[in-house]
Amino acid sequence: MSWLVFSYSLPSKASSSPRVTLWRRLKRLGAIAFNSVQVLPDRDECLEAFQWLAQEVQKASGEALIMRVEQFEGLSDSEIVERFRAARRDDYAELATQATALASSPASDAQGDLHERLEKLYKHYADIRRIDFFDCPEGAQVMARLNQIAEDLTPVSEAIAIVAAALDQYQQRSWVTRPRPHVDRLACIWLIRRFIDPKAVIRYAKTAAADEVTFDMDKGDFQHQGNLCTFEVMVKAFGLDNDPALQVLGQIVHEIDLRDGQYRQPQTAGVDALLRGWLLTDFSDTALELHGIALFEGLYATLAQERAIPLGSSAPQAAER
Structure with missing residues (x-):
């Protein structure tokens, strides 16, 4: 090293x-x-x-x-890595203490104040994670704790039943969604190319033909259900919700799309700013699609690596047009 x-x-x-x-x-x-x-x-x-x-x-x-x-005399690479991890371990321990204090706050405290304190803890976590070069295990534990606190502060909603979709019924199909795809639709496009059909044809229009699969439109096959965005619905429908990286990706997409404060992930603000910038530069639908696929593929790879899980089997490819 x-x-x-x-x-x-x-x-x-x-x-x-x-x-x-x-x-x-x-x-x-x-x-x-x-x-x-x-x-x-x-x-x-x-x-x-x-x-x-x-x-x-x-x-x-x-x-x-x-x-x-290349090498320090009398000090192995593993010993140096452990010093980095020890420093981050101390940082995460301090953050965990603050999270415990927040979780123990009296129920009488204003919800707005609790959410503001939680947001600061998420920002603090993002700062530590940025310099956690060797993936200190305590980082995932602290993030899980923060997410649990966020869930506890979120009103309980009714469970939503998602109808299962058979993967073989969505091969070699033409898909359609609204023009000017943003976060939810771009994430869905990446999901289609990554896990459902790498060669899927995706069209942008306000109306669909009878044999096309629609997503994130007013009516059709896949759309918002309850408090779930279309990406979350598709992940559940195709049985992909046991993938930890996809779960976190869904939380990022959910927050940018719905902005209901239900999830807080450190990557959300950066992804949101990047997507808004693409809209401001007036990219074409095709350019948005290609950029979106690259963005979500990279984000998924990072999230999968952090959780030490293998990547999905299908690689995104450009659609045949």
Whole structure:
């Protein structure tokens, strides 16, 4: 394994302010201190972060050096990884304590205040997760705790019965949905290409032909049911709801589409901003589809890796037109 090493020095007469600023920046980057140097895994984003930090040091009339190290004498890669995990373990432990305090809040506390506190904990989790380079197991435990608190704060809704869909009945079919696909429809398109029919033909129109499969339209085969978005309905209908990564993906799509505060995942805000940006750039339906497939495939791969589960068997492909 390769590592990035950052060494710097500031003028002896420099005020304490630049030193404190650099220390805080390094802490936010997730760097680990080894004697007088700072270490990060050899990744593009880490190298870029150190390069920006080096510029800050030079602006303060100091000197900075970035090195790539293949091996530390007397210290194995596994020992270094454990130091990173130990640092994140401490971060997650602090967050878990705050989550326990929130869960123990008196029932008389205002719901709005509880949701606001929970939102801050989710943001804190996202900050830790960003620098959890080696997937500390405690991270998944804390996220599960936060999601349980969110569920406890959400009013109970009636269970919705979803009619099962036989996969073989949806092969080599033509699908149709409304033009200008956004989050729910883009996620459905990815799901169709990923798990149902990689070569499905998908058309964008306000009306459907008699033999077409409709989704996320006013009437048709797959649409919102109760408080479930179309993506969640399709996941359940095709029996894919035992996939943990798809469950989290469904929560992200649900929150962006319905905005009911039922789920809070750290990726939601970024995905939402990206999708809105695509609409503002006036992409064509085909461009939105291709970008959406790439986005949700990458997101699914990340979520699956975090949960140490194998990816689905079918890879998304462009539709034949």
